[in-house]
Amino acid sequence: MSFTFIIGAAIAYLLGSIPSGLWIGQTFFQKDIREFGSGNLGSTNAFRVLGPKAGSIVLFFDVFKGSLATILAMTIFKQPSISPLWIASFAVIGHTFPLFASFKGGKAVATFAGMILAYQPLLLLYGLIIFLVLLAITR
Template sequence: MKTIVLIIIAYLLGSIPSGFWIGKAFYKKDIRQFGSGNTGTTNTFRVLGVKAGFAVFLADLLKGTLATSLAYLPNIEVNPLWFGLCAILGHVFPIFAKFKGGKAVATSAGMLLGYHPLFFFYSLAIFLILLYITSMVSLSSMIAAVIITLSTFILPFILPALLPEQDWLLSCIAVIVTVFIFYLHRQNIQRLRQGTESRISFGLNKKPKEK
């Protein structure tokens, strides 16, 4: 029974629609009505600006971390990744925002932070390098997800100091999350094919300043 309650709590933590609540409370905007319609970090940056974007990123990251950390409570014998996965599902399908949420990236990162901090910083470095090269959050997120997933299989053999042993559950959930991320970015993939995907004002291919 305790495990079921914690699973529900993990989902509810993930369901906190940070972008939607911050938009309504401080900007009087429902960000689901603007941009991509998502309540996640990227759309918040686009619609509400840098301050709101960073606030939502931190909130969405911590949702995954807190949910994952529920497994470290006394007398809980559940792998933390299961609670993290529940938070990711809550973030994508939030009960508090009519099941219309974000694209799983920040909360997935939060899950890694709660489960394996060193691997989280490795993954964050991969994403930031890709973001600098592409200047596109969507493309960086998808490529990073693939590289991170492959890393869970390869690192135990080539860099055991970072990932000492093969963690099959981590690898399986990484595959699931990566497939999920690609599915949630299907409209972005279409815009990438058309050459119309949005770029940010950072990196080698940053968007030009408006005159």
């Protein structure tokens, strides 16, 4: 394991650890969203607890964390032997187990989507289409 990989993974983890749902809830609504709804820090719970405006902002930041980690991995930490997704996956781990929120985070769906969006946008589109078809079939 290279030093570059370790640094990239640490930066990605710290990016993923930024608890945007918690910070937006506490700053603008004086609510810890972990105490309401599903109890996690993800954008779905933010929509449920804080409403659509704040939920959309949390969703944006969650997607942005995954995208930024991927873009950094693809540009700064170029290593032919290591896929940028390996480094960026630490943002997903950081969102799920955030250092800045007592290791109690969200499901990291939006952060993972941001990671895929930055790496291969069509792959995200295909995944979304499959999700919507399966949702329509099973509902």
